[in-house]
Amino acid sequence: MKLKSTIIPLSGAIALMFASAAYSQEVVKIAHVGPLSGPNAHMGKDNENGARMAIDELNAKGVSIGGKKVKLELVGEDDASDPKQATAVATKLVDTKVAAVIGHLNSGTTIPASKIYNDAGIPQVSPSATNPKYTQQGFKTAFRVVANDAQLGAVLGKYAVKNMKTKNVAVIDDRTAYGQGVAEEFAKGAKSSGATIVGTQFTNDKATDFNAILTSIKSKKPDVIFFGGMDAVGGPMLRQMKQLGISAKFMGGDGVCTGSLPGLAGDGLIDDQVVCAEAGGVDASGKKGMDDFRAAYKKKYGIDVVYNAAYAYDATMTVVEAMQKAGSASPAKYLPELAKAHHKGVTGMIAFDAKGDIKDGSLTLYTYKGGQRTLLEVVK
Numbered sequence: 410m411k412l413k414s415t416i417i418p419l420s421g422a423i424a425l426m427f428a429s430a431a432y433s434q435e436v437v438k439i440a441h442v443g444p445l446s447g448p449n450a451h452m453g454k455d456n457e458n459g460a461r462m463a464i465d466e467l468n469a470k471g472v473s474i475g476g477k478k479v480k481l482e483l484v485g486e487d488d489a490s491d492p493k494q495a496t497a498v499a500t501k502l503v504d505t506k507v508a509a510v511i512g513h514l515n516s517g518t519t520i521p522a523s524k525i526y527n528d529a530g531i532p533q534v535s536p537s538a539t540n541p542k543y544t545q546q547g548f549k550t551a552f553r554v555v556a557n558d559a560q561l562g563a564v565l566g567k568y569a570v571k572n573m574k575t576k577n578v579a580v581i582d583d584r585t586a587y588g589q590g591v592a593e594e595f596a597k598g599a600k601s602s603g604a605t606i607v608g609t610q611f612t613n614d615k616a617t618d619f620n621a622i623l624t625s626i627k628s629k630k631p632d633v634i635f636f637g638g639m640d641a642v643g644g645p646m647l648r649q650m651k652q653l654g655i656s657a658k659f660m661g662g663d664g665v666c667t668g669s670l671p672g673l674a675g676d677g678l679i680d681d682q683v684v685c686a687e688a689g690g691v692d693a694s695g696k697k698g699m700d701d702f703r704a705a706y707k708k709k710y711g712i713d714v715v716y717n718a719a720y721a722y723d724a725t726m727t728v729v730e731a732m733q734k735a736g737s738a739s740p741a742k743y744l745p746e747l748a749k750a751h752h753k754g755v756t757g758m759i760a761f762d763a764k765g766d767i768k769d770g771s772l773t774l775y776t777y778k779g780g781q782r783t784l785l786e787v788v789k
Contacts (some may be wrong), residue, residue, distance in 0.1 A: 435479045437472075437738045439464065439725065440502045442495070442512035442522070445487035448615060448641035451669055452716045453514050456536055457485050459718030460511045462709060463725035472729065475736035481729065488518045490614065499525040507531065508738045509728045511721055516540030516558075517586035523551050530740050532747055534728060536720035539663065539688050540590040544764040550744065552761050554720050554727070554754075555688035556770030558591040561662050564772050564788055565686050566598020569633050569660060573684065575599070579608040579631035579657070581622060581646075583638035588614070591662040592637030599635075607631050616642060619649050631657050639664040644673025651677040663688045668715050671780040680778045689720055689756050690773025690787045702755045723754035 443453030
C-alpha cells in the first residue's frame with residue numbers, strides 16, 4: 410500500500426503553532442462579587458467595572474507568572490446585597506477554583522462569605538466593606554483596601570461637632586451590618602466630642618417611606634441627621650426631609666457619598682446640606698492619577714465613576730502583583746506576598762496590617778453643590 414504524505418504549508422504550520430500556544434496558555438480566574446441586581450446594583454457594577462479595567466489592562470500588556478504567559482479572566486457574580494446569596498456565590502466560586510476574590514461590596518455580604526473563602530484558602534480583598542468585624546475574625550485570607558467604620562464614623566462624629574458646631578444629633582440606620590456599624594461609630598464619635606443624641610431610628614435597605622421616623626425626629630429639632638445606609642435609601646430620604654420642612658444637615662458614610670446621590674435625591678439635595686465621607690481618597694500628590702483613572706473609566710464605559718471603582722481596580726492590581734512576586738497563582742503560594750503587599754495604586758499605597766486592614770487609610774469628606782460632589786478635605 411502506498412502511503413500518502415501530507416505537507417502543511419509553512420504559513421499553516423505557523424498558524425497551528427500559535428493556535429496551540431494560545432490553547433495551552435494558562436487561564437487564571439479572578440472573581441468579583443457585588444450586587445448586580447437590586448437597589449445597589451449601580452454600585453456593584455461600578456466595582457466590577459473597576460476590576461475589569463485592571464484585568465483588561467493587564468491582559469493587553471501581557472502577564473507572566475512564574476515565567477509563563479497567562480491570561481487573566483474576570484468571573485463576575487451577583488450577590489444582590491443578600492447574605493444568603495453571598496454565601497451561595499462564595500461556595501460556587503470555591504468549586505470553580507478561582508485564584509482570588511475581589512469583593513464583596515457590602516459588609517453584610519462580605520463577612521459571611523469570608524469564612525467560606527478562608528476555609529478554602531482563597532484570598533479575598535474587599536474594595537468597599539467597612540465593618541470592622543470583617544478583619545477581626547482572624548482570617549488570614551481577608552483584606553480590605555479602604556478604611557473601616559471605626560475610623561470613618563469617628564471622624565464624621567468629631568467633624569460634626571468641631572467643624573459644624575453641632576449640638577444635637579439624630580441617628581438613623583438601615584439595620585445592615587454596614588449601616589448599623591457606621592451609625593454606631595458616628596454616635597460614639599459625636600458623643601465623645603460633646604454632642605447629644607436626641608433620637609435613634611431605624612429603617613431597612615429597601616424602604617421608600619420615611620415619613621413616620623422623620624416626623625418623630627423633626628419634633629426633637631436636631632442640628633444633624635446621620636444616616637447609616639446606602640444612597641438608594643438616602644436619596645429618597647432627603648426628598649422626604651424637604652417635603653416635611655426639615656432643614657437639618659444630613660450626614661452619612663461612603664454608602665451615601667456617591668456620584669448617584671444627586672439623581673436619587675432630586676430637588677431634595679440642597680447645596681451644602683449633605684456632608685459625607687468616603688472610606689479612602691487621595692491627597693494633592695495623588696489627584697492627577699485619580700483624575701486620569703476617572704477619565705479612562707468614562708472613556709471605557711461611557712459613564713462617570715459611581716462609587717469605589719478605583720479601589721476595586723487597585724485591589725485587583727495588588728492581587729496580580731502578589732502572584733507575580735510569588736511566581737504562582739496558587740492561593741497558598743501567593744498569599745504570603747499579598748499579606749506583605751506594597752503596591753503603589755491609583756488610590757495610594759496599598760499595604761496591609763496584621764489583620765488585613767489597609768495601613769494609613771485615608772478618609773475624604775465631601776459636600777454637594779449644584780448637584781455635584783465637592784471636596785471638603787482629606788483626613789488621614
